[in-house]
Amino acid sequence: MKELTILNTKTDYIILRFLSQNPASYWDLLLNSFDNSINTINSIEKLLKENLIKYENNYFSLTEKGKELVKKILKTQYKDVICKECNGKGLKITEYFKDILSKFLELTKDRPHAIPEFDQGVVEPITLISRVIFMYYKGDIENKDIVLIGDDDLTSIILALSNLPNNILVLEADKRLVDYINNKSKELNLNSLKAVVYNVEDPVNEEYLGKFDTFLTDPVETIEGITLFISRGVSMLKEEGVVYFGLTHLEASYKKWHKIHSNLYSMNLVITDLLDKFQLYDLNPEDIVNKGYRVYTEAVNKLGIKPDKPTKPWYNSAFHRLILVDKPNPYYPYNKQIKLERNLYYDNEAYVTLY
Amino acid sequence: MKELTILNTKTDYIILRFLSQNPASYWDLLLNSFDNSINTINSIEKLLKENLIKYENNYFSLTEKGKELVKKILKTQYKDVICKECNGKGLKITEYFKDILSKFLELTKDRPHAIPEFDQGVVEPITLISRVIFMYYKGDIENKDIVLIGDDDLTSIILALSNLPNNILVLEADKRLVDYINNKSKELNLNSLKAVVYNVEDPVNEEYLGKFDTFLTDPVETIEGITLFISRGVSMLKEEGVVYFGLTHLEASYKKWHKIHSNLYSMNLVITDLLDKFQLYDLNPEDIVNKGYRVYTEAVNKLGIKPDKPTKPWYNSAFHRLILVDKPNPYYPYNKQIKLERNLYYDNEAYVTLY
Known part of the structure; x- marks a missing residue:
């Protein structure tokens, strides 16, 4: 035509x-x-x-x-085909999980603000609870030992409130979050939940090796960065251990996805579920237009427009689940310090990342 | 515990x-x-x-x-968390697609029966239309040139009835199906639709190389078999071309998935969506208990039970979408005859496959 x-x-x-x-x-x-x-x-x-x-x-x-x-x-008028009931996520939010979400939102009103300089940006509440429900459906939460690297979403707290996991360990670079999580754990008697300060560039503590069933992270978007986050996570997994993480299209071309996924397969992981646009984020709308993100400056420079700040979530990522098919084979060895520095956060596709 | x-x-x-x-x-x-x-x-x-x-x-x-x-x-009573509205598929079946499905079911009442010896087994109607809707949502149907290898589901006919694609080519080993599709195409004036006899072991016709936007197949479950089907498909794709196929857990361990996916990545494909249990199949219930499938004989031999024939769909597969990130790099070269014979269909995990 x-x-x-x-x-x-x-x-x-x-x-x-x-x-x-x-x-x-x-x-x-x-x-x-x-x-x-x-x-x-x-x-x-x-x-x-x-x-x-x-x-x-x-x-x-x-x-x-x-x-x-x-x-x-258009051979026919385009009509949205996403299920309204579940926002395309395929999951029902049962009463049990609805209650946990309400409790969580009430109890974390005093949460620390996200720091964009750390590439922090939290998922919105429906995403947060849907993520937990999906992991539960897959059998990866109940009676499981769970480790998170980075937890600005406070997923660890909602997991602890669900009362489903055995133990939850948060490894987090931001001391404010570590203190916040540990204080909540004490205050609410969430015995299963503990956070420690950890920078992903540092070696993994030997006592964590092979100890966890489930690893969750929402990493940076560079190839080296994601590979490092998941290397660290994988080295802490038991047999049959699973990895959950989010990867966006907005800062990662299919070519970049291909390299990232290939690194994951080399670690003995296989993708079992890949749910595009499953995760939506509550990024600070003021920051998006004021902090110099390329997603905004390029709109100004290339398109000649000055978009108003966003009024609803738009940044999204694909939720990935992978499972180990053999012993963990981390791309970056657990006992090596890996200094990525600026390359941890930043590459030429990083449009919603500060540098 | x-x-x-x-x-x-x-x-x-x-x-x-x-x-x-x-x-x-x-x-x-x-x-x-x-x-x-x-x-x-x-x-x-x-x-x-x-x-x-x-x-x-x-x-x-x-x-x-x-x-x-x-x-x-169980820390809480287990309640099904799958969205009832969309059966967990995340998609709405709009009026347009509902009408196409009714038309399709009416027009294909005279379809040839599936031949299990060819590993044929058709998806049930909601799966069939959901598959089309998902491909449409992803932008892979409208004005696109589509090629299928194997089409016992008659997806090509429902695609043609949708009036969305440019051209649809079916490569199919079963001459009954080729004739049926071509006759329907003539009878219903579906100019866009054509079927030809093709065995996946044969080289790909040079005139098809690099000609299609979208490739769909529901292949056998062996590593070599799937790799061959997708090699053939990939060699026919244009840049940005996409691959859709189903892969089940029932006849493929995670280890096997890992090998299959690794082969796909070597062909310059990357997984963009992986929807577990998206596809349900209407396998002949009589055949399942009578034809000597291992899924039945092992129930008898190992479990000492004799299950009644199934009364609703149970065989399921994960719907995969992949996209090319570079030129097609088929694992099996397009111009080579590849004789897999029994190994095309059968391996030690093939529990719902005849040999």
Whole structure:
């Protein structure tokens, strides 16, 4: 079809199809793209230049020319196909978990603020409880020993409140969070829960090796960074141990995913579940437009727009579950100090990361 | 916890937890296990021997001893957490797709029967339409050129009825199906749809190389077999091309998954979505108990039970989506004849496969 020659990537089509329903903010487009921020911005730039879409009052919409094109491209009117009941997560939030979430939200009102300089950014409540329900469904929580590296989401506290795990250990670089978690544990008599200060660049304490059933982390987005986080986690796992982590498209192309996943397979892990856009984050909207994130500065520089701060979650990641098929084979040996420094956090796709 | 020492695999726990809700048939346990048939049967055998579960009138249930144990193991009563609205698939079946499914079911009442000797076994209707909806959501159908290897499900016909794709090519070993699809295409004026006889062991026709956006297959379950199916598919893909296929746990351990996935990564593919138990199959219930499948004979031999034929779908697979991150790099070169013969279909985990 001749019209389609303008659209030379799948993301061009995804954006036009999405806008065929309703106008959308810059953040909506990022949320609904399956591509990284660079490619999504490039698509938007091209569609603007081709006069297929326009930007007014903080919203993108189809131009007359765009509407004509969309008529030819869409064989049927696009209607959202995501289940409304579960937001596409496939999971029911039963009373038991609803109660735990309410309790958690009440008890952690005094939580420390996320520090974007540490690449912290917490998942929103429905994501948090859905994550716990999914892990429970898979049999990875009840009577299990669980270790987390990094826990700005305070997943460890909601896990402890669920009363399901045996033991929960949090390894966290931010002393504020370590103290907060340990204080809550004491205050609420959550005997199973303990946090210690740990920097992922440091060797793993030998007493943790081979001790845990389940490892959860929401790591940085660089290849070396993720590989380091998961190396550390894997070395602490028992046989049949499982790994959960989030990986976004917004800061990681498919090529980067390919390298990251390949490293995971070399560690004797296999992906058993990969749920795209399962995790949504409550990033500070003020920070996003004010702190110099490339996702914002490139919108200004490349697209010539100044988006208002986001009004709802848009940053998302794919929730991964992997299982060990053999002894842990960490890419970075457990007893080696690994100094990544800036490379831990930052690469050329890092659009929602400070450096 | 002392009680837990009896339970030395995750599958022991999954089975007891499942039975804590209600008695369940042999087929229910296979459906709800995350493990392969061998390990699931081993778990059942052990739980029977330990007198934790019993088998009566076609149903497994907890014994008094089992109930006592479960009281200690379960920190809360187990309640199913799968969204009822979408059966855990996360997708809404909109009117448009509902209509297409009705039309499809009406028009294919005269379909050829599945031949188990060819490892044929068709997905049930909700799976079929959900698969199409998911591919549509991901942007892989509309205006796309689609190729299928093997199509006993007749997905090509429902795709053609959706009027969304550009062209659909079916490569199929069973001449009955090729003729059926081509006749339907003629009869219904589905210009986009064509089927040709093709055996996956044969080289790929050069005119198909690099010509398709989307490849769909529901292959055999051996490592070599799947690798061959996907090698053939990948060689026919354009840049950014995607692969969809189903892989079950019932005939494939995590170790086997690890080898299969590793082969896929070597072909420049990366997993973007992996939806466990997304696909359910309508296997002929009579065949399952009468044809000598190991999933049945091992129940008789190892467990000493004679399950009634299944009354609802139980065979399931995980729906995989992968995308090319570079040029196709098929594991088996497109121009080579590859003779796998019996090894195409059969290995020691093949419990629902004839040989």
